[in-house]
Amino acid sequence: MFEMxxxxxxxxxxxxxxxxxxxxxxFKRESVPxxxxxxxxxxxxxxxWRKAGDSGLLCMSIPEEYGGxxxxxxxxxxxxxxxxxxxxxxxxxxxxxxIVAHYVLKYGTEEQKHAWxxxxxxxxxxxxxxxxxxxxxxxxxxxxxxxxxxGDHYAVNGAKTFITNGSHANFIIVVVRTGGEGGGGLSLLxxxxxxxxxxxxxxxxxxxxxxxxxxxxxxxxxxRVPAENILGGEAGVGAGFIQLMEQLPQERLIIAVAAxxxxxxxxxxxxxxxxxxxxxxxxxxxxxxxxxxxxxxLMETRSTRTFVDWCIQQHLEGRLDPATAxxxxxxxxxxxxxxxxxxxxxxxxxxxxxxxxxxxxxxxARVQKIYGGTNEIMKELIARSL
Numbered sequence: 001m002f003e004m005x006x007x008x009x010x011x012x013x014x015x016x017x018x019x020x021x022x023x024x025x026x027f028k029r030e031s032v033p034x035x036x037x038x039x040x041x042x043x044x045x046x047x048x049w050r051k052a053g054d055s056g057l058l059c060m061s062i063p064e065e066y067g068g069x070x071x072x073x074x075x076x077x078x079x080x081x082x083x084x085x086x087x088x089x090x091x092x093x094x095x096x097x098x099i100v101a102h103y104v105l106k107y108g109t110e111e112q113k114h115a116w117x118x119x120x121x122x123x124x125x126x127x128x129x130x131x132x133x134x135x136x137x138x139x140x141x142x143x144x145x146x147x148x149x150x151g152d153h154y155a156v157n158g159a160k161t162f163i164t165n166g167s168h169a170n171f172i173i174v175v176v177r178t179g180g181e182g183g184g185g186l187s188l189l190x191x192x193x194x195x196x197x198x199x200x201x202x203x204x205x206x207x208x209x210x211x212x213x214x215x216x217x218x219x220x221x222x223x224r225v226p227a228e229n230i231l232g233g234e235a236g237v238g239a240g241f242i243q244l245m246e247q248l249p250q251e252r253l254i255i256a257v258a259a260x261x262x263x264x265x266x267x268x269x270x271x272x273x274x275x276x277x278x279x280x281x282x283x284x285x286x287x288x289x290x291x292x293x294x295x296x297x298l299m300e301t302r303s304t305r306t307f308v309d310w311c312i313q314q315h316l317e318g319r320l321d322p323a324t325a326x327x328x329x330x331x332x333x334x335x336x337x338x339x340x341x342x343x344x345x346x347x348x349x350x351x352x353x354x355x356x357x358x359x360x361x362x363x364x365a366r367v368q369k370i371y372g373g374t375n376e377i378m379k380e381l382i383a384r385s386l
Contacts, residue, residue, distance in 0.1 A: 007302065009309045011074050011316060019060075020078050026055050027086035038090045038212035042204045043167045046126075048091065053123030058093065059101045066105070067118030073098075073250070073315055077257050084261035087357055089364045090212025092128075092165040096120065098254045099247065100127030103173055103188060107232045107243050112190060116171060125192075128169035130160035130218055131244070140175070140244060141183045145220065147176035149227060154178070154189065156198070156223040162371070166201060166216025170194050173231065174220070175240055183241030188231040191223070198223030209363030248373065249325035253308075253315055255372045256325075256332035259365075260308045263301050263336045266361050270294065270343035273358075277347075290346060297339045304335045323385035330378035333368035340365045 012020075030051055038044050052058050060075035062068025069075060076098050083091060101120050104113060119125040136142040145158025156176055163169070172191045179185030193199050202217025230236045231243065271294060274285035284290050311328045314320040344351035344362050351358050369375045 007305065009305075009312070011309065011313050012078075016074055016078050019075060020082060022055070023057060023079050023082035024085070026052070026057060027082055027088055031083070031086055031088045031091065035088065035090065035212060040211075042211060043214035044090050044092075044212065046168055049096075049123035049126050049168065051123075052091075052093065053121060058123055059097045059117065059121035061097070062101050062105055062117055062121060066113050067121040068101070069121075073253075074312065076254070077312055080254065080257045081261040084258050085265050087265060087361070088212075089210045089262075089360075092126075092213060094254045094258060095129060095164045096127040099251050100129055100171070100173055102250065103129070103231060103243065103247060104190070106247065107188070107236060107239075108190075109233045112229075112231065112233075116190065120171065125171040126165055126168040128163050128165040128172045130163050130172050130174045132160060132162045134159060134161050140186070140241060141181075143175055143177060143186065145174065145176050147178050147187065147189060147225075149178070150224075152227050153224045154227055154230075156189070156191075156220040156225060158220050159202075160218045161202075162205065163216055163218050165214060166218060167204065167214035172218070175244065178230075178240075179238050184238055186240035186244075187237050188240045188243055189225055190229045190231055191225050192229075196223060196225075207367070209360070209366060245322075249320055249322050250315065252325040252329035252372050252378070253311055253320065255368060256308050256311065256328035259329075259332040259336040259368050260301075260305050262361060262365065263304065263332075263339050266336075266340045266343045266358060267294070267297050267301050269358055269361075270297075270346050274346055284346065293342055293346060297342055300335050300339055304332050308332055321385075323382050326373070326378040326381045329372060330369075330375040330382070333365075333375060336365045336368055 030048065056069055057079050060069035060071045060079060061073055064070040080094055101117060104116050116125065120127050131140065133143055133145060147154040147156045170193045172193060174189045174191050176187055176189050177185050178187040198221045200219045202219055205215045207215060232239060274290050275283055277284045308328055311320055311324060340362050344358050347356060347358055350356050353359055
């Protein structure tokens, strides 16, 4: 019987293959058995961050001199894929390692890099980035959280919402307004929250999917943060908007990578189910409609994988432009939602039961078209490049 040749991403090599094996075993051992409990408590265990750090899975693309793994974005992509392949959408490492750590690496002073990056790599610090506010999301220039200089400290007042890692994070990059209106008035402030007066966490947000991820509101009431914590020091004052724009392509590629791996998992689960489930005296996969739907889903999934792999290679070579990153994010998340929906249909009524992974995948997929910039914003950014 003909079997399709297994697909392997062109950017993979032997070292990354060993990492994939190690990451797969880590998530199988430390994540999979805990998913139901994490969903009930709306967060991973705090100690899980330490375990990931001890295993070398945090900050893999941060240089070794700052405590990281010394790898590239390809190393981060492998870990992201294996997490998604394990059905884990609770662990917020993509924000911690792929986003927060890279803001510090790219824009931080040497003192800031040495102070924060090793602790992020070990799991002593859990990272979050606080951009979105109750009244401002994709429109970053409308952010209002204010930081006023008072001696050698900033007094911060405002609120943020939809913050991934909101329960565990004790190092948060907060987008604050240090100047006037518009993008030129924004700065990035590194905030260590342990025992910090004026900082508080709001409710854990009740989402329709990703129940194990600690998404919360954050509040700042005359929160005092050393002025030296502005990312980049004095040179970073007013540079926040540019810094955000420069880093968003990697954030959007991260979402595309995770979306692609989750889509592949949904398809694999569905193929396995339709081979076992019987209806009218034969396996469901033997019905023409089932076979055609699965064939179409495979075509969509494989073409998405190929495009995202090409984007990863472009990023590794320093050539991924913002419009293409937006294409990857929008396309991969659209296909994740479409394919997962079609796969769920093949489970029949069981697909609507949360005890089945496909139902959780379906609920978790929907937000992918929203965060990291809505797909409507992605299309606007793509259109500007025409």
